[in-house]
Amino acid sequence: MQVASSAAAPPDGSDAGEVIRWYRNKQGLTQHAAAALLSTNQSTLSKVEKGRQQLGLDELRSYAAKLEIPPERLGILPDNSADAIPEPATVSGSPGTARDSQERWKAIRAELNGNRAVLGDLASELYPKATRIGGSSVLTKPDWIPEEPVELKDLKLYWHAGEVRAPDITGGIKQTEATRPLTADGQRYPRYSRALRDLTRPKLLDNRVSYRILDVDWTRSSGQLGFAYTNYFETLDVCEAAAHEFTESWVQAQRKRPSMAHLPLRKAIADPFDLAARPLLPSINTLTIRRDPIEGHRIYLHRRDAKSVAVAGGMYHVAPAGVFQPAALNPAHQANDFSVWRNIQREYSEEFLGNPEHDGHSADPIDYENEEPFRSFRQARQVGDCRVWVTAVVLEPLTLWVELLTVAVWEAEVFDRVFAGMVDVNDEGDAVTANGGTPLDGIPFTANARERLQTEPLSPISRACLELAWTHRHNLLAS
Structure with a gap:
């Protein structure tokens, strides 16, 4: 079911000229009158309305305010980054x-x-x-779980x-x-x-x-x-x-x-499953499996440092994982990053390869087609060397945070090449390995390892990811 007033993606600012012209006409302003109001000239405004000249973020904010355009209609949103600056007083x-x-x-x-x-x-x-x-404590309901894992x-x-x-x-x-x-x-x-x-x-x-x-x-x-x-x-x-x-x-x-x-x-919070009652930003949690039918499949966990992260600190967690958000505030990012796969890719880049986190201030959208490591991720998925499924939507019971559970299965040879530079420590914590191995060694995806993890400080979300992957392992790991 889909709502009547819906779109494929959030506004990206690409139709800014049309929107500006519509609101100018709504107010009964000529281009000359509007240009004076906007502190520009008629020629520039004409180019903007025809899509021949792009506006920067500050200019879009100014146009929206002066022409009474809802900011979100232009793909511009409040910059709340100052909220994170401490106030010692x-x-x-x-x-x-x-x-x-x-x-x-x-x-x-x-x-x-x-x-x-x-x-x-x-x-x-x-x-x-x-x-x-399974044996996890996460909360869900029947219509939040597909009968079988759904390919991304x-x-x-x-x-x-x-x-x-x-x-x-x-x-x-x-x-x-x-x-x-x-x-x-x-x-x-x-x-x-x-x-x-x-x-x-x-x-x-x-x-x-x-x-x-x-x-x-x-x-x-x-x-x-x-x-x-x-x-x-x-x-x-x-x-x-x-x-x-x-x-x-x-x-x-x-x-x-x-x-x-x-x-x-x-x-x-009378009904924790009522998604409209409170603001819920989903986290995307991916259990990564290195598929190796000969020497054994491996999975990857991450110990989240409570001093580094605001949520799920102090626990073992599947990797990669991150909240669903665009890489930056600029309107062009809103639609470009409206993708579960692209969110997972950014987390792989940060958590597995140790690349800097996209901090929300970049002006240009990420080029997922040609920029590394995203190009390698995309190519692996295109040829079937990386396959991604969604297994459930759940609530973490302590916080009632909504979580999307996914599984990514990588062919061993490709995984080793793409993640050859895998780090053991990143900005959010450090890799968990069996018997003190390297980050690439991970943890065996076996019944014994699964049982052993029951005694470790594994997050409820990770337990659910692991249980669903184990339940559907024959389908997920089929050649």
Whole structure:
């Protein structure tokens, strides 16, 4: 099912001239009058409207403001990067209520990062009617899981082109107050992300424009996912606050599972599967399998450093993994990066090869066709040496963050060539290997290794990825 007002991708600014002309005419302005309003000349405006001259991001913002054009119609969105800049004045340095509040918050945050796997299993018990995957504690429901893994080429993404209802559950509602400490002046932090930024800022923290998931629809061999805009902090402000609330109640209950009665934010999220009720930015989690029928298949995990990442720190996690967002704010990136495969490629580049993270400030879109390592990734997939499937959409039980589970199977010879420079440490953590091997060695994809991982601090999402891959291993690993 697809909404009536939808498009194949978000606006990329390519029709900016047509949009500007339409809104100019709507206001009854001639080109000369509009040019004066825009502090330009008629000749330049004519070229812009005909698509013969492109506008920069600042110029697009100016045109939108002066002609009363909704910014998102031109593919331009608010630059929220300043949200991640710490404000030292909010941190209390003097004894008193504010400092006590902040120290307590930091202590609970440390408990959260040190016990995410255990806490996730306990939080899952609050949802007895939800569907589980294998021995994992992730939450899902039957129509979020395809009958068989769906090849990525058969997954269609679409964009909600019309107005999308604002979520009811946000990081500023009353039920989040207990998760937000006091600032130095005695006022409560307005959002969880602001406290995280100032008190225990991880190395990687940026409030980027992101894709908000609104619809999930599977058939037997294909699927559709619908999206609109959100940003990273909007999701973090609800999801990490829910995890913080659970952790604090767990500590107060002598490390026993708290009841829903003591979790006002979680209780306010009446239906965790209602994608419209809160801003949900999906993470894309890929279990990578190096296919080698002779010497044995291998999988790859990553230990996420709690000092570097805001979410899932301190746990073993499938690699690569990352939230679904464009590489940068520029309008040209919005449609160019609206692709699950391209998101996975960027994470491979960063997590496996140690390349710098795309920080959101590039002006030019990534050339996935010709730029390395993306060219090699694309070629491997084109000839069938890399095959990618989607296995489920799920919720991580502690944060209620929505997650897309995928599996990428690489032929051993191609994998070794493409990832010859695989790093053991990157910006988010370090590679997990069996018996102290090299990063390329990974972990055996065997029944014994699967059983051993049950005793490791494996994230609930990774357990689900592993269980689904194991269940469907014969199809996934077929030649």
